[in-house]
Amino acid sequence: MKKLLSLALVLVLALSLAACGGSASYKIGIPNDATNGGRALMLLQDLGILTLTEGAGLSATENDIAENPYNVEIVPLEAANLPISLPDLDFAVINGNYASGAGIGDQVLVTEDAESVAAQTYGNVLCVKEGNENSPAVQALLAVLMSEEVQNWIADSYNGVVMPMGAQDLEIPEIAEPVSLNVGASPSPHAEILEYVQPILAEHNVELTITEFDDYVMPNTSLEDGSIDANYFQHQPYLDDFNAENGTHIVSVGTIHYEPMGVYPGKSDSLDVFSK
Amino acid sequence: MIEIEHLSKVFQDKNGRVVALEDVSTTIRDGDIFGIIGMSGAGKSTLLRCLCLLETPTEGRILLDGKDLSALRGEELRAARRRMGVVFQGYNLLMQKTVAENVAFPLKLDKYDKAAVAARVTELLELVGLADKAQSYPSQLSGGQKQRVALARALASNPGVLLCDEPTSALDPLTTQSVLELLQSINKKLGVTIVIITHELSVVQRICNRMVVIDESHFVEQGDTAAIFENPQSSIARLLLGKKEG
Amino acid sequence: MQAFIEEYGLLLLGGVGETLFMTLVPTLFAYVLGLPMGVLLTITKPGGIAAAPRFNAVFGWLVNILRSLPFMILMIFIIPLTRFIAGTSIGATAACVPLTIAAAPFVARMVEQSLEEIDRGTVEAARCMGATNWQIVTRVLLVESVPSLLRGLSISTITILGYTAITGAVGAGGLGNIAFRFGYQRYQKDLMYVTVVLLILLVCLIQGVFNLIARRADKRSR
Numbered sequence: 001m002k003k004l005l006s007l008a009l010v011l012v013l014a015l016s017l018a019a020c021g022g023s024a025s026y027k028i029g030i031p032n033d034a035t036n037g038g039r040a041l042m043l044l045q046d047l048g049i050l051t052l053t054e055g056a057g058l059s060a061t062e063n064d065i066a067e068n069p070y071n072v073e074i075v076p077l078e079a080a081n082l083p084i085s086l087p088d089l090d091f092a093v094i095n096g097n098y099a100s101g102a103g104i105g106d107q108v109l110v111t112e113d114a115e116s117v118a119a120q121t122y123g124n125v126l127c128v129k130e131g132n133e134n135s136p137a138v139q140a141l142l143a144v145l146m147s148e149e150v151q152n153w154i155a156d157s158y159n160g161v162v163m164p165m166g167a168q169d170l171e172i173p174e175i176a177e178p179v180s181l182n183v184g185a186s187p188s189p190h191a192e193i194l195e196y197v198q199p200i201l202a203e204h205n206v207e208l209t210i211t212e213f214d215d216y217v218m219p220n221t222s223l224e225d226g227s228i229d230a231n232y233f234q235h236q237p238y239l240d241d242f243n244a245e246n247g248t249h250i251v252s253v254g255t256i257h258y259e260p261m262g263v264y265p266g267k268s269d270s271l272d273v274f275s276k
Numbered sequence: 277m278i279e280i281e282h283l284s285k286v287f288q289d290k291n292g293r294v295v296a297l298e299d300v301s302t303t304i305r306d307g308d309i310f311g312i313i314g315m316s317g318a319g320k321s322t323l324l325r326c327l328c329l330l331e332t333p334t335e336g337r338i339l340l341d342g343k344d345l346s347a348l349r350g351e352e353l354r355a356a357r358r359r360m361g362v363v364f365q366g367y368n369l370l371m372q373k374t375v376a377e378n379v380a381f382p383l384k385l386d387k388y389d390k391a392a393v394a395a396r397v398t399e400l401l402e403l404v405g406l407a408d409k410a411q412s413y414p415s416q417l418s419g420g421q422k423q424r425v426a427l428a429r430a431l432a433s434n435p436g437v438l439l440c441d442e443p444t445s446a447l448d449p450l451t452t453q454s455v456l457e458l459l460q461s462i463n464k465k466l467g468v469t470i471v472i473i474t475h476e477l478s479v480v481q482r483i484c485n486r487m488v489v490i491d492e493s494h495f496v497e498q499g500d501t502a503a504i505f506e507n508p509q510s511s512i513a514r515l516l517l518g519k520k521e522g
Numbered sequence: 523m524q525a526f527i528e529e530y531g532l533l534l535l536g537g538v539g540e541t542l543f544m545t546l547v548p549t550l551f552a553y554v555l556g557l558p559m560g561v562l563l564t565i566t567k568p569g570g571i572a573a574a575p576r577f578n579a580v581f582g583w584l585v586n587i588l589r590s591l592p593f594m595i596l597m598i599f600i601i602p603l604t605r606f607i608a609g610t611s612i613g614a615t616a617a618c619v620p621l622t623i624a625a626a627p628f629v630a631r632m633v634e635q636s637l638e639e640i641d642r643g644t645v646e647a648a649r650c651m652g653a654t655n656w657q658i659v660t661r662v663l664l665v666e667s668v669p670s671l672l673r674g675l676s677i678s679t680i681t682i683l684g685y686t687a688i689t690g691a692v693g694a695g696g697l698g699n700i701a702f703r704f705g706y707q708r709y710q711k712d713l714m715y716v717t718v719v720l721l722i723l724l725v726c727l728i729q730g731v732f733n734l735i736a737r738r739a740d741k742r743s744r
Binding site: 009033061075081084088 | 533550598601605610611612613616690691692693707708
């Protein structure tokens with residue numbers, strides 16, 4: 001009996017000691033969920049830090065790394081935990097909103113650019129229920145959001161955490177009588193952007209009401225049942241998934257901005273270590 | 277010699293005061309086999325618990341060879357406890373230890389010599405007739421055997437007094453007989469004073485030379501066993517004896 | 523089947539190792555902390571051998587508060603402590619810190635329960651024999667409760683194994699993490715099922731081993 005316990009103790013201590021072996025490679029943290037993990041790896045690939053296997057694409061994981069010349073160790077963590085784990089990592093690839101939420105937005109070293117596959121795919125869209133795409137109020141909102149003034153404002157206001165898709169010259173329809181438009185949005189940055197365009201829309205006879213939502217289901221269900229006229233909080237892949245799962249009929253009328261992932265410094269503060 | 281002087285014990289619980297013992301006094305002489313008899317709830321167990329210092333008296337004193345037990349603390353208290361052996365109705369042995377380890381328990385509480393302890397354990401087990409059960413576990417023993425182990429353990433540190441709380445109440449008549457005989461022989465051979473709490477009249481009659489009758493927290497009668505059995509003064513004693521003869 | 527093992531064999535082996543590591547090490551330290559805590563909870567109760575009702579009440583509340591914290595929150599909360607002890611807040615070794623701290627109060631309550639089961643008479647007999655409180659704790663309470671403590675150990679170990687699934691959030695790996703990230707999120711159902719089966723096997727193994735030890739250690743059933 002005592003012998004068994006001593007044996008167990010030795011085993012456990014041995015395991016502890018074995019785990020204490022450290023490694024000398026660079027540790028880069030990425031989000032551990034399917035959507036963002038793949039994006040993070042693609043960003044690292046774009047920066048030339050590693051190469052993914054053919055066809056891995058946006059659902060890549062750390063097991064799909066084909067070439068790893070700098071012997072980087074990928075550490076998948078809960079996305080929201082990446083900022084707080086920076087002191088234990090060399091770098092981390094973090095979603096813009098989590099970074100700005102943690103107050104480290106301005107430390108970003110590099111972000112996805114607007115042309116990248118990730119930005120194009122994950123741009124945030126303005127949505128309406130199928131059939132309402134051409135409503136004058138919605139078209140007015142879209143035009144204002146895509147105007148140069150507003151797109152520039154987005155670029156200037158968020159320090160790279162929120163980036164415009166690129167200005168488009170869209171026609172703002174003439175609206176004779178004031179119409180109301182109720183748009184559901186996430187608090188940041190979507191509702192803030194809407195607040196900025198609210199006075200502009202008022203000049204064009206559209207009275208914009210902003211309804212804030214804290215979750216990612218209700219803006220769509222409220223749109224589907226007509227409680228709101230439009231929503232602005234999700235990206236296209238999420239919308240496609242939601243329509244498929246829930247049988248809803250929501251369509252996007254335009255992509256307004258994207259929230260890039262960025263590489264943030266941890267124990268190391270420059271990506272120059274990765275230049276050959 | 278044990279002197280109980282005007283002992284009272286009152287318990288305070290949420291339902292109020294419970295008087296377990298009220299102003300009881302008696303003397304237990306060296307070498308006595310002293311019986312304390314009464315119905316359930318009369319105060320017998322409380323008296324024993326006061327004697328072995330599990331409870332402190334609310335009033336009065338208990339003197340062991342002239343020393344006031346209730347005034348003792350810490351190391352002195354522990355030393356006094358080791359001069360008394362206690363045998364419980366439920367045996368209270370360590371189920372996870374062997375018979376030998378159980379008997380050795382009190383001897384290992386202080387610094388000890390391994391060989392001396394082993395020798396003493398063997399001696400004690402022979403005394404109670406369980407030498408061959410030294411490596412058995414209590415779960416393998418009968419009630420009577422367990423009581424003998426408890427007895428051996430109680431005698432381990434050579435106490436001057438043995439306190440027994442209903443030692444035979446859970447045993448069959450034959451086993452009771454043998455345990456009582458053992459107690460008698462211990463009293464004769466080792467000169468140990470024995471105090472027995474019981475509700476069985478036959479036990480008192482068989483081995484106690486002196487006795488006390490408790491009824492509702494009072495000592496209602498006390499003296500030589502033979503005298504009381506012949507001529508019970510108190511109503512409860514008469515009742516008990518009347519019950520027996522009837 | 524062959525292809526499956528080739529592709530995932532190493533991943534799963536690593537996962538088993540990590541899960542075992544994150545189960546056994548925190549269990550050990552949880553008992554190092556929780557056993558004395560449980561003893562304290564028991565002996566300071568009103569009527570206990572070292573009764574201290576106010577201390578007992580406050581300490582009991584502390585234990586309850588620690589137990590009420592959702593594990594995920596606790597993990598994040600104590601990151602500074604984790605860094606201090608393990609040098610980092612990520613990985614399996616680091617995860618052992620919050621696992622230990624979450625498990626210790628649970629263990630304390632299990633130990634308390636085991637000690638409560640001991641017959642009061644046994645403790646009183648020890649007091650009558652002149653044992654000190656320390657001797658009562660080490661030679662009576664912890665001796666008589668061994669079979670019950672071992673059964674509690676079985677329950678505690680498996681509970682901690684369950685917690686390890688959440689440690690994926692701090693990059694700790696393990697089977698639960700593999701099942702969730704690769705099996706569920708990436709729709710690799712076969713991987714998910716295999717991971718679950720491995721976890722079931724681990725649990726059965728741990729339960730079986732501890733129960734066997736408990737039975738053989740119990741001197742009451744001979």
